Amino acid sequence: MIQFDNVHKQYSDGTQAVNGLSFEVEEGTTTVLVGPSGCGKTTTMQLVNRLEEPTEGTVYYDGTDIQELPATELRRQIGYVIQDIGLFDHMTIAENVATVPELKGWDDDRTDERVDELLDLMGLPPEEYRESYPGELSGGQQQRVGVARALAAGPDVMLMDEPFGALDPITRENLQDEFLDIQEEIETTIIFVTHDINEALKMGDKIAMMNDGELVQYDTPAAMLEAPATKFVEDFIGPDRTLKQLRVLQVSEIMRTEVPDEHRDVVDAFDPADTVMADGGELIPVTPTDSAQVALSRCIQAGVRALPVVEDATVIGVVTEEDIRGYHADEIEATSE
Amino acid sequence: MSDLISLLAETWAYLLANSARFFELLREHLTLVFVSEALAIIVAVPLGIAATRNDRVNSIVSGFGNVAQTVPTLAVIALAFPILGLGFLPSVVGLFAYSLLPILTNTIAGIESVSDSTVDAARGMGMTDWEILRKVRLPLALPVIFAGIRTSVVLNVGSAYLAFFIGGGGLGVWVIGGIKLFSTTQLLAGAIPGALLAITLDGLLGLAQRRLGTETASDRTAAAA
Numbered sequence: 001m002i003q004f005d006n007v008h009k010q011y012s013d014g015t016q017a018v019n020g021l022s023f024e025v026e027e028g029t030t031t032v033l034v035g036p037s038g039c040g041k042t043t044t045m046q047l048v049n050r051l052e053e054p055t056e057g058t059v060y061y062d063g064t065d066i067q068e069l070p071a072t073e074l075r076r077q078i079g080y081v082i083q084d085i086g087l088f089d090h091m092t093i094a095e096n097v098a099t100v101p102e103l104k105g106w107d108d109d110r111t112d113e114r115v116d117e118l119l120d121l122m123g124l125p126p127e128e129y130r131e132s133y134p135g136e137l138s139g140g141q142q143q144r145v146g147v148a149r150a151l152a153a154g155p156d157v158m159l160m161d162e163p164f165g166a167l168d169p170i171t172r173e174n175l176q177d178e179f180l181d182i183q184e185e186i187e188t189t190i191i192f193v194t195h196d197i198n199e200a201l202k203m204g205d206k207i208a209m210m211n212d213g214e215l216v217q218y219d220t221p222a223a224m225l226e227a228p229a230t231k232f233v234e235d236f237i238g239p240d241r242t243l244k245q246l247r248v249l250q251v252s253e254i255m256r257t258e259v260p261d262e263h264r265d266v267v268d269a270f271d272p273a274d275t276v277m278a279d280g281g282e283l284i285p286v287t288p289t290d291s292a293q294v295a296l297s298r299c300i301q302a303g304v305r306a307l308p309v310v311e312d313a314t315v316i317g318v319v320t321e322e323d324i325r326g327y328h329a330d331e332i333e334a335t336s337e
Numbered sequence: 338m339s340d341l342i343s344l345l346a347e348t349w350a351y352l353l354a355n356s357a358r359f360f361e362l363l364r365e366h367l368t369l370v371f372v373s374e375a376l377a378i379i380v381a382v383p384l385g386i387a388a389t390r391n392d393r394v395n396s397i398v399s400g401f402g403n404v405a406q407t408v409p410t411l412a413v414i415a416l417a418f419p420i421l422g423l424g425f426l427p428s429v430v431g432l433f434a435y436s437l438l439p440i441l442t443n444t445i446a447g448i449e450s451v452s453d454s455t456v457d458a459a460r461g462m463g464m465t466d467w468e469i470l471r472k473v474r475l476p477l478a479l480p481v482i483f484a485g486i487r488t489s490v491v492l493n494v495g496s497a498y499l500a501f502f503i504g505g506g507g508l509g510v511w512v513i514g515g516i517k518l519f520s521t522t523q524l525l526a527g528a529i530p531g532a533l534l535a536i537t538l539d540g541l542l543g544l545a546q547r548r549l550g551t552e553t554a555s556d557r558t559a560a561a562a
């Protein structure tokens with residue numbers, strides 16, 4: 001969908017912001033650009049919607065050199081959440097969200113409907129927020145409006161530059177979770193910028209790690225955690241790499257659908273009628289989309305060596321502590337070969 | 338104190354006795370102010386916009402602005418005289434030239450004060466330069482531009498007294514005449530209404546500006562708090 005081919009960007013003051021970037025973002029996936037401050041993430045993103053032009057190399061959009069696409073048309077196809085939110089302070093929330101539909105000449109009914117739909121989606125009840133002004137909203141609410149505004153005209157591609165930056169960790173986690181849900185519905189190709197490795201691991205199908213304007217590694221989160229390409233990547237991931245691996249590993253990847261006899265008891269103990277909720281050290285089942293980290297933590301908490309995996313109130317398998325540990329051991333073996 | 342009161346009473350009596358002449362002078366004064374101010378707005382706002390969009394225009398405009406700031410009003414009016422002669426037209430031209438500056442500087446400052454991130458967002462969403470100007474920059478700059486107009490009007494009411502020197506009429510006729518004739522009553526009869534006029538216009542425009550402010554962002558947070 002978006003392809004960088006040996007792209008360089010030098011600013012007029014001589015700063016080499018991007019240096020020989022080549023990678024491809026597949027349609028319908030989320031690629032996260034991650035790296036330290038000043039490594040060229042924002043510049044890379046702005047090369048996609050032509051806010052900046054490459055000094056060398058080519059960026060392709062759907063196979064076409066973007067230099068051949070009219071800039072304003074291209075930008076209206078691409079949702080853009082900018083790093084500093086950049087809401088229009090003189091417009092209401094509804095007017096802000098309606099920006100691109102209005103530029104595209106949608107009729108009023110369609111625009112209004114879309115605005116309400118998006119405000120609902122972002123957890124801002126339209127009756128309450130439509131007529132508010134950005135100055136009346138909290139930082140977190142403003143970021144939600146920024147995302148709604150970028151989504152408004154149903155873009156094919158979304159560029160999100162630290163969309164959840166400057167938020168407290170809890171609000172941030174919540175917005176990340178909500179956005180992952182939204183993402184499943186909208187199936188848009190997303191380029192997401194962050195300097196937080198945890199956010200990158202959580203949001204990305206692919207991660208492009210950058211340093212000093214260069215692409216250091218381009219991989220899936222799991223692959224990057226398994227085999228950091230350089231010392232820089234390893235350092236950027238941090239010392240708790242194993243824990244992070246468990247966080248990106250889904251229960252569905254390691255669960256057993258055939259319950260071994262020794263763990264039959266945990267499955268039998270599961271009563272779909274009432275045990276889904278935890279109370280007083282009770283066994284809490286996991287779902288296939290929970291992480292291995294959650295599964296391991298619940299095993300330790302409940303003092304058991306296996307947990308039932310439950311979907312739609314039925315047990316579909318078990319996940320064992322042994323398998324979680326074993327999976328990791330296999331990985332180490334596989335990478336050292 | 339009683340001197341002052343009797344002086345004001347005399348001035349009042351003078352005004353009543355010469356009310357027809359007073360309204361004629363006031364009308365002349367207001368015409369000078371409004372015509373020159375309207376011309377100044379029509380010229381300064383687009384010129385200010387042009388200056389923010391073109392570096393060459395900007396350097397010319399700010400160079401002109403810096404020089405103009407040091408030239409006294411009287412000199413502007415005196416300069417208009419040899420070129421345009423006497424009467425209403427040269428007076429309007431002089432006042433117009435002098436009213437330009439506050440509007441021009443505020444238009445430029447207002448437009449340039451719009452934050453880069455706001456403009457980046459607008460451009461990134463696919464607004465053309467013209468749409469950015471019309472939908473984002475100008476509305477956000479409007480309160481600042483309006484403040485410039487307000488300053489300019491108040492200055493203009495004062496400057497219009499000098500139109501007398503080149504035969505432009507206005508309340509200056511009584512003030513300067515009063516000085517020449519050593520008639521304090523005539524001088525005050527010309528000066529006090531002008532002062533009141535300046536205060537009233539300033540107040541009215543201030544009120545309008547505040548309304549503008551509540552419709553745009555600047556005052557809203559304060560109002561909501």
Ligand SMILES: Nc1ncnc2c1ncn2[C@@H]1O[C@H](COP(=O)(O)OP(=O)(O)OP(=O)(O)O)[C@@H](O)[C@H]1O
Pocket residue numbers: 011012013015016017036037038039040041042043044083195
């Ligand atoms: N308009 C510009 N002119 C000159 N240099 C610039 C410009 N914009 C960015 N740079 C420089 O280019 C480099 C990359 O900047 P960029 O904004 O892409 O980094 P970033 O990875 O987004 O950083 P951050 O995480 O701080 O947002 C930096 O050294 C920056 O100072």
Ligand SMILES: [Mg+2]
Pocket residue numbers: 041042043083161
């Ligand atoms: Mg950045």
